[in-house]
Amino acid sequence: MNFQHTEEQELLIDTARRFVEEELYPHEQEVEATAQVTEDLRRQVIQKSLEIGLYAANMPEELGGGGLDPLTMCMLDRELGRANYALQYTVARPSNILQACVGEQRDKYLFPCIRGEKTDCLAMTEPGAGSDVRSMSCKAEKDRGDFIINGTKHFISHADVSDFVILFAATGVDNSPRGPRKRITAFLVDSGTPGYTIRPGYESVSHRGYHNCILEFDNCRVPDNQVLGEVDTGFEVANDWLGNTRLQVASICLGRCDRAFELACEYAASRTQFNQTIGKFQGVSFKLADMELKRRAAELITYQAGSRANNNQMSDMDAALAKLASTEALAFIADEAVQIYGGMGLMSDLPLERIWRDARVERIWEGTSEVQRLIISRSILRPLENQ
Numbered sequence: 178m179n180f181q182h183t184e185e186q187e188l189l190i191d192t193a194r195r196f197v198e199e200e201l202y203p204h205e206q207e208v209e210a211t212a213q214v215t216e217d218l219r220r221q222v223i224q225k226s227l228e229i230g231l232y233a234a235n236m237p238e239e240l241g242g243g244g245l246d247p248l249t250m251c252m253l254d255r256e257l258g259r260a261n262y263a264l265q266y267t268v269a270r271p272s273n274i275l276q277a278c279v280g281e282q283r284d285k286y287l288f289p290c291i292r293g294e295k296t297d298c299l300a301m302t303e304p305g306a307g308s309d310v311r312s313m314s315c316k317a318e319k320d321r322g323d324f325i326i327n328g329t330k331h332f333i334s335h336a337d338v339s340d341f342v343i344l345f346a347a348t349g350v351d352n353s354p355r356g357p358r359k360r361i362t363a364f365l366v367d368s369g370t371p372g373y374t375i376r377p378g379y380e381s382v383s384h385r386g387y388h389n390c391i392l393e394f395d396n397c398r399v400p401d402n403q404v405l406g407e408v409d410t411g412f413e414v415a416n417d418w419l420g421n422t423r424l425q426v427a428s429i430c431l432g433r434c435d436r437a438f439e440l441a442c443e444y445a446a447s448r449t450q451f452n453q454t455i456g457k458f459q460g461v462s463f464k465l466a467d468m469e470l471k472r473r474a475a476e477l478i479t480y481q482a483g484s485r486a487n488n489n490q491m492s493d494m495d496a497a498l499a500k501l502a503s504t505e506a507l508a509f510i511a512d513e514a515v516q517i518y519g520g521m522g523l524m525s526d527l528p529l530e531r532i533w534r535d536a537r538v539e540r541i542w543e544g545t546s547e548v549q550r551l552i553i554s555r556s557i558l559r560p561l562e563n564q
């Protein structure tokens with residue numbers, strides 16, 4: 178498989194790198210110190226990324242987006258991933274799942290998101306339903322032409338700056354041979370809808386300035402034209418559109434691997450102890466070799482998944498392998514980079530301690546590393562069990 182950049186990809190990578198260095202890096206310290214991206218800064222970043230065509234790059238051109246294919250999106254996300262998460266997310270993209278919008282939903286949700294006028298968030302997880310998300314208790318009950326929603330979601334990223342939530346709620350139960358199985362429906366619910374409250378979430382070690390929230394639904398009435406996709410097919414809609422989210426996580430992690438690795442190499446080649454640069458000690462240089470091995474392996478696995486996604490051939494296992502490889506490579510590389518810097522590695526004067534803290538969440542969200550291993554091992558074993 179050839180992952181040589183095309184001319185267009187080179188141009189995009191250069192543009193994104195310049196954007197990250199000129200528009201995002203200068204604000205990193207402030208965001209880390211205040212744990213906030215001010216509304217002014219958020220608007221400014223969105224505006225600049227719209228001007229140079231980086232915003233909504235994942236959305237098809239005919240809908241007004243950048244029309245990048247999945248592999249090229251991996252390359253863009255990798256560049257954006259070098260920056261503080263709260264800042265890079267601001268440029269990131271509307272959720273792919275919004276392409277399931279139909280009729281008036283497109284004017285109300287999809288197009289404003291592509292134009293940078295509205296922001297979505299997505300809510301599945303609950304205090305009692307994490308990896309086993311189908312066990313969710315949040316429910317939506319039919320009441321004439323509406324649904325009445327009751328329940329609580331937690332860990333919902335950036336709901337505090339979102340105009341609406343793509344909410345997953347149970348709309349019934351089927352009896353399956355393995356016991357009761359909930360039917361799930363996706364809804365579009367506007368912030369400010371009576372009965373829908375957004376509360377601040379928990380303080381997190383990762384991603385300062387990027388907040389998780391608790392969403393409470395108390396007899397929240399939503400008309401049935403706010404259903405995304407068909408009733409009872411929420412997970413099918415999610416499966417159709419959200420596979421690339423794991424690729425996005427993998428690619429962002431590659432960008433962080435790059436930045437941590439580059440910093441570690443510079444330091445190993447310049448820091449002197451015992452009258453020689455520390456990179457001359459095998460204890461340090463072999464760390465660099467192992468870091469590069471993991472970085473390249475993660476890059477190849479992620480780009481291979483991206484390339485298969487370009488041909489509509491990316492399997493669940495491909496996406497799981499990419500997420501697992503990149504998030505675990507980042508954990509290793511960030512930790513070893515801190516080690517190479519010694520005490521300075523832990524000081525907030527450098528971006529390394531942040532990359533190290535931020536790396537932790539990547540093995541948890543979008544499906545934990547254990548869940549990725551479950552997907553991969555099932556994909557390996559299932560065909561053999563059916564023989």
Ligand SMILES: Cc1cc2nc3c(=O)[nH]c(=O)nc-3n(C[C@H](O)[C@H](O)[C@H](O)COP(=O)(O)OP(=O)(O)OC[C@H]3O[C@@H](n4cnc5c(N)ncnc54)[C@H](O)[C@@H]3O)c2cc1C
Pocket residue numbers: 298299300301302306307308309331332333334335381389538541542543544545546547548551
């Ligand atoms: C900062 C942050 C932001 C988030 N943003 C969002 C968001 O925007 N929207 C959203 O819906 N969710 C979001 N999440 C939720 C995230 O996807 C969940 O945290 C994740 O799916 C794990 O669920 P859990 O934390 O409840 O852990 P649990 O599912 O309770 O898992 C606990 C441990 O058990 C292990 N485990 C569970 N089941 C198995 C199994 N079958 N086999 C082996 N091991 C298993 C897990 O791997 C883990 O180690 C966010 C989470 C965080 C931390």
